[in-house]
Amino acid sequence: xxxxxxxxxxxxxxxxxxxxxxxxxWTAPYTLDNVPITGYYIVNELVKITTNSDTNITxxxxxxxxxxxxxxxxxPINDAGIGSSNNISFYYETVPLITPPISVVPVIDGQLxxxxxxxxLCIGEYPNNVTVIILNTDNEIQDNTSISTQVxxxxxxxxxxxxxxxxNIFIVNVSLSNNGGEYLPTPSFGYxxxxxxxxxxxxxxxxSTIDITWTAPIVDDRVSILFYxxxxxxxxxxxxxxxxxxxxxxxxxxxxxxxxxxxxxxITGVNExxxxxxxxxxxxxxxxxxxxxxAGSNIITFSQxxxxxxxxxxxxxxxxxxxxxxxxxxVQCTRAGVIFNNIYLVEYTxxxxxxxxxxxxxxxxxxxxxxxxxxxxxxxxxxxxxxxxLCTK
Numbered sequence: 001x002x003x004x005x006x007x008x009x010x011x012x013x014x015x016x017x018x019x020x021x022x023x024x025x026w027t028a029p030y031t032l033d034n035v036p037i038t039g040y041y042i043v044n045e046l047v048k049i050t051t052n053s054d055t056n057i058t059x060x061x062x063x064x065x066x067x068x069x070x071x072x073x074x075x076p077i078n079d080a081g082i083g084s085s086n087n088i089s090f091y092y093e094t095v096p097l098i099t100p101p102i103s104v105v106p107v108i109d110g111q112l113x114x115x116x117x118x119x120x121l122c123i124g125e126y127p128n129n130v131t132v133i134i135l136n137t138d139n140e141i142q143d144n145t146s147i148s149t150q151v152x153x154x155x156x157x158x159x160x161x162x163x164x165x166x167x168n169i170f171i172v173n174v175s176l177s178n179n180g181g182e183y184l185p186t187p188s189f190g191y192x193x194x195x196x197x198x199x200x201x202x203x204x205x206x207x208s209t210i211d212i213t214w215t216a217p218i219v220d221d222r223v224s225i226l227f228y229x230x231x232x233x234x235x236x237x238x239x240x241x242x243x244x245x246x247x248x249x250x251x252x253x254x255x256x257x258x259x260x261x262x263x264x265x266x267i268t269g270v271n272e273x274x275x276x277x278x279x280x281x282x283x284x285x286x287x288x289x290x291x292x293x294x295a296g297s298n299i300i301t302f303s304q305x306x307x308x309x310x311x312x313x314x315x316x317x318x319x320x321x322x323x324x325x326x327x328x329x330x331v332q333c334t335r336a337g338v339i340f341n342n343i344y345l346v347e348y349t350x351x352x353x354x355x356x357x358x359x360x361x362x363x364x365x366x367x368x369x370x371x372x373x374x375x376x377x378x379x380x381x382x383x384x385x386x387x388x389x390l391c392t393k
Contacts, residue, residue, distance in 0.1 A: 003078065004080050006077075006080075007030065007076075008086040009055075009075075009076060012086045014072075016179040019093035019124075020062070020064045022060075022092075027055060038078055039051050044070070064093075066125045068124075069089050071087065072088050072089070074086050074087075074088075093125070093180045095180045095183055098120075100118050101116070101117045102115070102116050102117075112132070112160065113159075113160055114147055115158050119156075126178065128179065129176070129178070130147050130157065130175075131145070131174070131175045132144075133172070134164065134172055136171070142170070147159025169190070169192045173186075173189075192271065194269050194271055194276030197249075198214065198279065200212070200280070202263075209254055210254070210255055210263075212252070213250045214250075214267055215249065225276075226270050228267055230244050230246050230265060232244075232253075233263065233264040235263055236262055241263070255285075265282075265283070266278050266279075267279055267280070286375055289324040289373035289375055290322055290373070292313060292373070307363060308360055309358060309359050311356065313327065315327070324374060325375040327355055327372070327374075328341070328373075329371055332367065333366065333367040335365055369384070370382045
C-alpha cells in the first residue's frame with residue numbers, strides 16, 4: 001500500500017505563555033507504519049517554518065500588534081511532500097497604554113453593575129480577567145470576585161455583583177489584566193447606599209402629556225441628593241427611550257401615541273458619591289373608551305316578513321389613550337331577542353372612520369341597536385338607539 005500526501009493535523013489549538021508567546025499544539029494525522037511523518041510545515045503570516053515530528057511549537061513575536069489577527073497554518077510532511085493544512089487564528093495580547101473607562105453603578109436589590117467600555121481598544125488589548133474588590137472604610141476587604149470578560153455588541157464588558165448587606169458606605173476597586181500583564185490601576189469608586197425613591201406614580205393630562213412623580217429617599221444631610229436620573233424604557237420592547245436629569249421629584253413629557261405605548265420608569269438619586277439605588281415602576285395609559293354619542297339607522301327595504309335596517313357609526317378619536325380596539329354592534333328586538341351581534345376591529349385608529357352594516361329585522365317589532373367600544377382597559381357604556389322607524393310597515 002502506498003502512502004500519499006497526509007491529511008491535515010487534528011485538534012489544532014493554542015495556549016498563551018504570555019502576551020507575545022503562544023504554545024501551538026496539535027494531533028498528528030494517520031500515516032502508515034512504514035511511512036513516518038518527517039516534520040511539519042508551519043506558515044505564521046510571512047514566516048515559514050519547517051519543524052521535526054514534535055506536535056507542538058512555541059511562536060513568539062517582537063512588539064506584537066494587538067490589532068492584527070495572526071493566522072497560522074500547520075501541514076504534515078512525509079516523503080510524498082507537504083500534506084493538507086489546518087488553520088488557526090489569534091491576537092497577540094498586550095496591555096493598552098490607557099486603561100479603558102470603567103463604570104460602577106449601584107442597582108436595585110443591593111447589586112453593583114460593572115461596565116467596561118472597550119470600544120477604543122484593539123481585540124488583543126481586551127482584558128481576560130476583571131477582578132472587583134469591595135472594601136469598607138477601613139480598607140478591609142469585604143468581597144473579592146471576578147466577572148465574565150465576554151464583550152457584547154456594544155463593545156462593553158458587563159457584570160453584576162452583590163454588595164455585602166452590612167455596608168452603608170463602601171469602596172470598590174476594579175483591576176484588569178490579560179496575558180500581556182496588569183493594566184494601569186484605576187481610581188477607586190466610593191458609594192453610600194442612598195435608598196431608592198418611593199411612590200413612583202404617573203398620570204396623563206390633556207390626553208398626551210405624561211406626568212411622573214415620586215418621593216425622595218431619606219438621606220444623610222451631609223450628602224444631599226444633587227439630582228435624579230430618569231431613564232424611560234419601552235416596556236414592550238425593553239429598549240431605552242430617553243435619559244434625563246431631573247432636579248425635582250416630578251417630570252413631564254408629551255406622547256401623542258399613548259394607546260400603543262407602555263413605559264417603565266427607572267429613577268436613581270445621585271449624590272456626590274455617585275448614583276444611588278434605582279427603583280422602577282411600569283405604567284400603561286390606556287383608558288376605557290368613551291361611549292358613542294351619535295349613530296344613524298334607517299329602514300331601507302321591506303319584504304313580506306322582514307325589513308332591512310342600515311346602520312352607520314362614526315368613530316372620531318378625541319384622546320389616543322381612549323382609542324378603542326373593537327366595536328361590538330348588537331341589534332335586539334322586543335320578541336325576537338338578539339338578531340345581530342358582530343365585533344368590528346377598529347385597531348386603535350387615529351383617523352376618523354365609519355362602521356356601516358345592515359341587518360334583516362322582523363316586522364311588527366320594536367328594535368334597537370347597541371354599540372360598545374372596548375380596548376385592553378375595558379368597555380364603554382353601551383350606546384342604545386331605536387331604529388328611526390318602527391318595523392311595523
